[in-house]
Amino acid sequence: MTGPRTSRYARDVAVVAFAQSDHLRRTDELSEVEMVMPVLHEVLAATGLKAGEIGFTCSGSSDYLAGRAFSFTMTLDGVGAWPPISESHVEMDGAWALYEAWVKIQTGEADTALVYSYGKSSPGSVRDVLTRQLDPYYLAPLWPDSVALAALQAQALIDAGETDEPALAAIAARSRADAGTNPHAQLRGAVPQGDYQVRPLRTGDCPPVGDGVAAVVLAAGDLARQLCERPAWITGIDHRIEAHGLGLRDLTDSPSTRTAAQHAGFFDAPVDTAELHAPFSSQEVVLRKALGLGDTVAVNPSGGALAANPMMAAGLIRIGEAAARIHRGASDRAVAHATSGPCLQQNLVAVLEGDRA
């Protein structure tokens, strides 16, 4: 078998398994660990590995979503960290936990990694919670919510002639239609565009609020081939951040996505699939432009974040969904993207490839 064509790193590392929960509006009957544990079991079962055989574990989550400090310490109970494990945690989307794990494998200190992330948005008002993410002196005191900020970006796109409301509605409709075949999605099938939430964004342009979990197993080299029939090789991965202030950025573009894509080798060859973490329909427009995606690319065949957007997990899910398509032979080269911060401030791009026959 031939290895991935464009790997630029010391070790070939692949996503060998992906699992996710059903994404639901609320999961009151489950604590975070009760929600996470079955997904960890599922992803490990897919590889036949036991928790104790994993070389490195890394998770992503947010205390602010949970409303409790150190919330991630309890979720570790679902891993079974005994005997003690080599483990870390990022206060970020799980896509960045995957990045940390990928780096760990690149050092040679681990050959496998378990990556998971989760978010329960149902206990709080996520629109208000996310205002606490903004500059605490000039922005947070005004409580501009996440939909409002995305709407400012959408209007900038419309003013620039990059999109219009019917085009945004089409993105929303396509996403929910594609989610029809995704049993984990929160919104599936036709969803009315509805009223303006914050104009120009309508209900259909916004992601559902919900709870969910994702987990991925990474493995290096021949081990990846043993654990997975068709590993999804991470041939490139990179992430970049932009200035925080919205007024300092061109909201119609995402230079950080483009830079990350360059460093991940995305532009070296065409992709057939793109899983983009675009919680708002308008953000898909920005990301398509940054990556120069044409109509031949299947964008968010899973339904994307418009069909399920569990905070802190939705980015990792994009990598998992892209990898799963490679696992089942539906894709040969895919790009996965994750975002964080207001109006796409921080972006991660991973390029995944399957072995060619």
Place this chain on the structure above:
Amino acid sequence: MSTSGTSGTTGAPGATGKEPVAVVGIGQTKHVAARHDVSIAGLVREAATRALADAELTWADIDAVVIGKAPDFFEGVMMPELYLADALGAVGKPMLRVHTAGSVGGSTALVAANLVAARVHRTVLTLAFEKQSESNAMWGLSLPVPFQQPLLAGAGGFFAPHVRAYMRRTGAPDGVGSLVAYKDRRNALKNPYAHLHEHDITLEKVQASPMLWDPIRYSETCPSSDGACAMVLTDRAGAARSPKPPAWVHGGAMRSEPTLFAGKDFVSPQAGKDCAADVYRQAGITDPRREIDAVEMYVPFSWYEPMWLENLGFAEEGEGWKLTEAGVTEIDGDLPVNPSGGVLSTNPIGASGMIRFAEAALQVRGQAGEHQVPGARRALGHAYGGGAQFFAMWLVGAEEPTT
């Protein structure tokens, strides 16, 4: 958007083994109870620019930024690294945010070191901070959770029963905790960045300080600080250009175990033992007591010094307190522990672990100033957090590692 520094993504297909990692820049703030003169950005910036200046590098030389801090509720800013991207020169660059409870300062440094070791980046800025004066540490640590039994004691109440268990297990006499506090506060007088500078400290004063959570006295507890610590880590080529002697990373590891479980040993957690053993293995250390010249360990309450001496393999089980009592851990002793004054003298929670790592590096660079341990060649930096469940350590040396 700046793309400076992006050329640092090297990729070295075919390269085998890890890239050696060197600490070439270290900076910290003067740690105090409240830094009313700066914003959060101003605080972290101060440590970062000092680390850059120490390395004689500029923002353009930095390929990526790895930042850590303890819970976001301390400052009331969710994922504050987003707002701090501009201040830390991260615009256009990769930025990671680590959170592993109290060990976070250490694990943040290790994540940064791995970026270099994996040859993903050549030069990385790592930084950890806490600005506790924006809120109140106890509030942040003990947000009331519905249905749960309220905490029945303050921070010390969590640790004091474990100290009593240690005393029962080892027969350590009452006064050992005071000896540690007296030593660390005196050491802090030699460290211009330390928070507590108790110029009139005496052993009698420590011993006479109020018993807050018996067996822990007031003077045996850590302060609550505003502060930040930063380091510049780089590869072999970067180290060759370093204007000052680098500290080389000889070993680094993290270990975690669950918060609470049947059979957990709070006095000497297995995760701590395993983490130390991994670091010693990487560094080729077989007799830590003899081969390590200085230790910066995370001692938030003074009794944790003898406890960690055992956990880290510097003493047999039950014997750690004897080292302390015999003065072995004094700055002029055989195994100086916390020559900087330690967490007992300075505690910006999220940064405390990184300060341990940085102080260990300062020692082997010979840059520790008045609290320099003469001739220190190998030093251990140690951090822990959560319910004594997360451990992060590194061993740094004056020589480039041979393996």
Place this chain on the structure above:
Amino acid sequence: MTAASPPEVLRAPLVVEFPFTRSLGPVQSAFLTGLRESVVLGVKTSDGRVVVPPVEYDPVTSEEIRDLVEVAATGTVTTWAWNDRPRPNQPLGTPFAWALVKLDGADTALLHALDAPGPDAVRTGMRVRVRWAAERTGAITDIACFEPYEDAPDAPAPAPGAGPAPHDGVFEDAVTGIVAEARLDYVYSPGRAQTAYINALSEQRTVGERCPSCHKVYVPPRGACPTCGVATTDQVEVGPAGTVTTFCIVNIKAKNLDIEVPYVYAHIALDGAGLALHGRIGGIPYDQVRMGLRVEPVWTEGGRYPDHYRPTGEPDADYDAYKELI
């Protein structure tokens, strides 16, 4: 017994609220003090652009920037979004537009609310001016909002190259900090295992859960055996009596606790439990509590948890009997 889902999962409000005290540093201090004095300041970047609101560090070069300039209180909308249903704490209680406004003299835009009769009255490129708050304290909310403003038709365009005037940023009685009240409301639910535990407590029974793999009994159960990473299943009643494994004497009053000091805070291994839980010891002088003391819970009317534990009068447990539970 199996751990079937309880009929009703517990829920309760969880309020996270704190008045954060934020120190500002020199640039933000000058800007917010300026707002108090109805003056809008910006800062010049290394390449000569004027950033409003002023940041402390150049977003392009990362250099510290400190050259303040005064810009106008009038400006142009660069993008906007109509907010028909204002949320609590937002600048206006009536429908308004969020707007990014480039003030005259600035090269970047500032985010704030724009008071307009409706979305049809707002467009990108429209002219607006600051509406100052009646009472100003040195905060971003000193700008109450923006409002539409039509320049005099023949107002002269600013002379090219003139640029905004430098400002020393010095004001009398400068604002150096703000208090940022922040309250977030959550509805907390403890999940299946803890709900079962809490419901049993209401009958003054302590019910843990056994790990099907290692057979240890977890009290309180959290839904997973943390060493095996599997769901705990069988419910097991433990106690009521137990052994003090270790403790401390609390001599300092905690802020939110109404307990007279000194008192003993102990780790108590209830009989049958695989690990200790925490409780207060009463019914015995504090200085006579010891490791190995046998205790039992004392409940008070309506208490969710035992008020405290008191000695049972049994002989102390042997150290070897509980040392693994410390």
